[in-house]
Amino acid sequence: MIEFERVSKTYPDGTVAVDGLDLTAPNGEITVLVGPSGCGKTTTMRMVNRLIDPTEGRITLDGTDTASIDAVTLRRRIGYVIQNAGLFPHRTVVDNVAALPRLLGGGKKQTRAAAMDLLERVGLDATFAKRYPWQLSGGQQQRVGVARALATDPPFLLMDEPFSAVDPIVRAQLQDEFLRLQADISKTIILVTHDIDEALKLGDRVAVLRQGGRLAQVATPAELLEAPADAFVADFVGSTRGYRSLGFRFGDDELIPQTEPTVTLGEPVGEIDGRWALAVGAEGRPVGWVDASAVGTRAVESDDINLAGTVARADSPLRELLNSALSSPAGRCVIVDDDGVLVGSVTDTDVLAAIRRARASEGAA
Numbered sequence: 394m395i396e397f398e399r400v401s402k403t404y405p406d407g408t409v410a411v412d413g414l415d416l417t418a419p420n421g422e423i424t425v426l427v428g429p430s431g432c433g434k435t436t437t438m439r440m441v442n443r444l445i446d447p448t449e450g451r452i453t454l455d456g457t458d459t460a461s462i463d464a465v466t467l468r469r470r471i472g473y474v475i476q477n478a479g480l481f482p483h484r485t486v487v488d489n490v491a492a493l494p495r496l497l498g499g500g501k502k503q504t505r506a507a508a509m510d511l512l513e514r515v516g517l518d519a520t521f522a523k524r525y526p527w528q529l530s531g532g533q534q535q536r537v538g539v540a541r542a543l544a545t546d547p548p549f550l551l552m553d554e555p556f557s558a559v560d561p562i563v564r565a566q567l568q569d570e571f572l573r574l575q576a577d578i579s580k581t582i583i584l585v586t587h588d589i590d591e592a593l594k595l596g597d598r599v600a601v602l603r604q605g606g607r608l609a610q611v612a613t614p615a616e617l618l619e620a621p622a623d624a625f626v627a628d629f630v631g632s633t634r635g636y637r638s639l640g641f642r643f644g645d646d647e648l649i650p651q652t653e654p655t656v657t658l659g660e661p662v663g664e665i666d667g668r669w670a671l672a673v674g675a676e677g678r679p680v681g682w683v684d685a686s687a688v689g690t691r692a693v694e695s696d697d698i699n700l701a702g703t704v705a706r707a708d709s710p711l712r713e714l715l716n717s718a719l720s721s722p723a724g725r726c727v728i729v730d731d732d733g734v735l736v737g738s739v740t741d742t743d744v745l746a747a748i749r750r751a752r753a754s755e756g757a758a
């Protein structure tokens with residue numbers, strides 16, 4: 394059990410990120426922290442593994458004050474999964490998973506064998522073990538991130554927006570797989586998300602935070618939907634729906650897709666502006682990004698393709714466009730049509746500007 398007792402965090406500049414939080418994350422359950430941007434979700438979670446120290450109050454793990462446990466020992470008991478997986482880029486998948494057990498003195502053979510088992514549990518077969526993170530899709534990287542967090546078999550798991558950087562179909566798959574895995578391993582989990590649907594799907598209990606790091610309500614998903622504690626919770630459960638539905642409309646705003654230069658497998662990268670070229674398959678469907686500076690003038694091979702980026706459709710919510718832009722090494726969101734064929738791209742800056750415009754017009758409505 395993870396317990397917050399009157400926990401507050403005020404940053405040196407005076408920002409009150411968390412204010413008098415009382416919260417219990419019961420053993421074997423998923424407790425989700427959800428709330429608007431800046432409401433203190435990440436700060437709350439990072440205080441558990443002491444990446445951030447509380448200003449007041451205490452946090453206990455099965456009754457022991459975390460402040461009394463040496464930080465390294467503490468972190469061995471708490472797995473940590475972050476957005477974009479945070480894998481070591483120069484180590485293979487299996488070495489990423491085996492790294493911490495090795496550091497803790499495990500033998501090479503035995504830690505590798507355990508890592509292979511874990512990879513299989515998160516849905517990756519042996520062919521992925523020797524690859525490097527950039528040779529995996531975002532969803533596959535996230536699976537490795539989960540396997541790595543479980544490598545020391547910690548009783549507690551912290552997950553910060555673990556499924557945000559992948560496209561909606563992959564996200565739903567990862568969520569389903571994660572629920573199946575948890576039914577098996579019964580870890581005590583705190584998961585942070587800004588997505589109320591994800592919170593309601595994954596959480597045994599959902600804690601809704603409001604600005605200033607105050608707990609608005611903690612309840613089961615059903616209770617939250619049926620009996621929101623106040624207008625803020627009701628509004629948050631409802632209003633993010635509105636925000637999510639913000640469509641990307643051609644001709645609207647200044648968010649117009651630009652032509653994206655492409656490269657086909659087996660051919661060299663032509664003249665491009667910048668470092669990254671988008672690789673497309675024969676049917677014109679994007680397959681990933683190629684680092685032109687690494688390929689030089691030779692023909693592009695499948696091993697050159699960085700698979701981490703996601704695509705969005707023209708009518709995807711702006712949040713998905715942003716996820717696509719942020720997951721691409723080029724910082725560009727790739728837009729495809731209903732058949733998955735490339736339409737063009739928009740930059741992360743343009744997507745952010747469109748989100749700001751949409752929010753402003755929502756506020757004015």
Ligand SMILES: Nc1ncnc2c1ncn2[C@@H]1O[C@H](COP(=O)(O)OP(=O)(O)OP(=O)(O)O)[C@@H](O)[C@H]1O
Binds near residue numbers: 434
């Ligand atoms: N190191 C810091 N110094 C000062 N203020 C900070 C620091 N880190 C976070 N904050 C502020 O504390 C508040 C809570 O931040 P936190 O990152 O915990 O929120 P969050 O709910 O996780 O936000 P998001 O969903 O946008 O990631 C915000 O107002 C943020 O600007």
